[in-house]
Amino acid sequence: MAAAKKSDKTSDKKKSGKHPGKHGGGKHSGKKSSTTSSKGSAPAGAAAPDWDVPPTEVLRAPAGFDLAAFDRHSTPGFGGDKAAGEALVADHADELSDLQERLFAEGRSGGSRSVLLVLQGMDTSGKGGIVRHVVGLVDPQGVAHRSFGVPTPEERRHHYLWRVRRALPRPGYIGVFDRSHYEDVLIARVDSLAPDETLEKRYDEINRFEEKVVASGTTIVKVALLVSYEEQRARLMERLERPDKFWKYNPADVDSRKKWPAYQDAYQTVLDRTNTEIAPWHVIPADRKWFARLAVSELLLDALRRLDLGWPPADFDVDVEKRRLAAT
Numbered sequence: 103m104a105a106a107k108k109s110d111k112t113s114d115k116k117k118s119g120k121h122p123g124k125h126g127g128g129k130h131s132g133k134k135s136s137t138t139s140s141k142g143s144a145p146a147g148a149a150a151p152d153w154d155v156p157p158t159e160v161l162r163a164p165a166g167f168d169l170a171a172f173d174r175h176s177t178p179g180f181g182g183d184k185a186a187g188e189a190l191v192a193d194h195a196d197e198l199s200d201l202q203e204r205l206f207a208e209g210r211s212g213g214s215r216s217v218l219l220v221l222q223g224m225d226t227s228g229k230g231g232i233v234r235h236v237v238g239l240v241d242p243q244g245v246a247h248r249s250f251g252v253p254t255p256e257e258r259r260h261h262y263l264w265r266v267r268r269a270l271p272r273p274g275y276i277g278v279f280d281r282s283h284y285e286d287v288l289i290a291r292v293d294s295l296a297p298d299e300t301l302e303k304r305y306d307e308i309n310r311f312e313e314k315v316v317a318s319g320t321t322i323v324k325v326a327l328l329v330s331y332e333e334q335r336a337r338l339m340e341r342l343e344r345p346d347k348f349w350k351y352n353p354a355d356v357d358s359r360k361k362w363p364a365y366q367d368a369y370q371t372v373l374d375r376t377n378t379e380i381a382p383w384h385v386i387p388a389d390r391k392w393f394a395r396l397a398v399s400e401l402l403l404d405a406l407r408r409l410d411l412g413w414p415p416a417d418f419d420v421d422v423e424k425r426r427l428a429a430t
């Protein structure tokens with residue numbers, strides 16, 4: 103997954119020299135960072151800018167959410183700037199990684215819980231950057247990443263949820279969907295890939311599907327990365343201007359872009375009809391990449407914190423094992 107790919111410098115022009123992927127590193131150092139200490143750990147010097155309103159609250163799509171009125175350049179709930187946002191992501195990285203390891207350990211020890219991060223957004227909304235910069239903060243062996251593209255011939259022979267079910271995270275894993283079953287009510291709606299009555303039924307079907315997924319022990323974190331029309335143009339243009347970004351450009355992106363209003367309608371309907379209590383949508387302004395990354399890292403962290411993860415007890419006699427080992 104998000105290993106060491108080269109060229110994805112953010113289009114937040116300047117690089118911050120910071121490497122959030124390397125915090126103390128000590129996965130196997132025996133010393134675990136506390137899972138409770140991060141809240142107040144201020145960066146040296148300035149007062150720690152933090153959330154004015156908890157991200158889970160301020161980013162959650164309210165009932166009646168109006169997509170058209172949403173400011174995609176804003177940083178709701180967060181008073182800090184880019185440097186502060188990046189610092190907070192870095193500050194929380196150890197805790198994120200520690201909790202992920204606990205989840206993984208629990209899964210290895212018979213637990214049934216997992217987390218699923220669903221990333222939806224138009225082209226260039228920053229889904230890949232989230233995978234690299236946020237999901238990349240945790241141990242890749244505990245991540246089950248899946249991108250959903252145009253269905254393969256085999257996938258097309260099945261119900262649209264077939265490939266989704268197969269990609270659900272097993273116990274202990276953080277699943278990451280880069281696009282998801284929501285494409286089946288987004289592009290499918292915009293391009294009329296199924297009859298209207300079929301599409302209509304999908305919203306409730308998706309809600310029931312997610313209900314089952316949650317009931318089986320998976321916490322679903324749904325994120326809509328909302329990039330503005332203008333910013334999308336700039337990001338696509340950048341892909342055309344930089345040889346290291348050509349690979350990300352797809353001429354079809356412009357065709358989708360031409361259908362922008364239809365996509366916005368389709369997103370609005372998704373938010374209206376699948377924003378459930380058990381699997382709510384979060385709406386993230388995505389024009390500032392640093393903010394979107396901060397936001398998603400906080401939502402993921404919150405989901406993990408809520409699991410109240412411990413360490414599985416030894417299923418062997420520690421003293422006996424110590425003696426056995428010492429005798430070798």
Ligand code: AMP
Pocket residue numbers: 225249250251252253281282285286289290295
């Ligand atoms: P990308 O994420 O940029 O690699 O693009 C993947 C493409 O696959 C996007 O244009 C999606 O809309 C498209 N896609 C994903 N899921 C589906 C689906 N279920 N049906 C049709 N197209 C899809």
Ligand code: MG
Pocket residue numbers: 225226350352355
């Ligand atoms: Mg693309």
